Amino acid sequence: MDRPQNTIGQVYRCLICGAEVTVIEGARGKLAPRCCNEAMTLLPQLRRAYCCPVCGAEIIVVRQGPGLFAPQCCNEPMQIIKVAA
Numbered sequence: 001m002d003r004p005q006n007t008i009g010q011v012y013r014c015l016i017c018g019a020e021v022t023v024i025e026g027a028r029g030k031l032a033p034r035c036c037n038e039a040m041t042l043l044p045q046l047r048r049a050y051c052c053p054v055c056g057a058e059i060i061v062v063r064q065g066p067g068l069f070a071p072q073c074c075n076e077p078m079q080i081i082k083v084a085a
Contacts, residue, residue: 006023006026006027006028006029006031007023007026007046008023008024008025008026008046008049008060008081009022009023009046009047009048009049009060009081010022010023010042010043010046011023011042011043011045011046011047012031012033012040012041012042012043013040013041013043014035014036014038014040014041015038015040015041016035016036016038017035017036019035019036019040020043021033021040022047022060024049024058024060047060047061047062048060048061048064048080049061049080049081050071050078050079050080050081051078051079052073052074052076052078052079053074053076053078053079054073054074054076055073055074057073057074057078058081059071059078
């Protein structure tokens with residue numbers, strides 16, 4: 001993977017039990033999540049994250065349905081958080 005460590009929206013999965021974790025705030029350290037006493041696997045997809053332009057609230061989409069997803073907060077459309085490449 002050529003994404004930097006700890007990118008917002010990165011997903012790790014336990015290959016034993018299927019548990020998943022998502023990075024919600026990036027940092028400089030080396031993230032090494034473990035589950036079932038094994039290292040979790042970094043998945044290729046990023047989950048989409050949004051931020052409210054008014055209050056700063058943030059959300060991450062865990063599972064999107066077939067409909068149009070357009071989150072709003074403080075009566076304003078939330079903005080997609082751009083991930084540094």
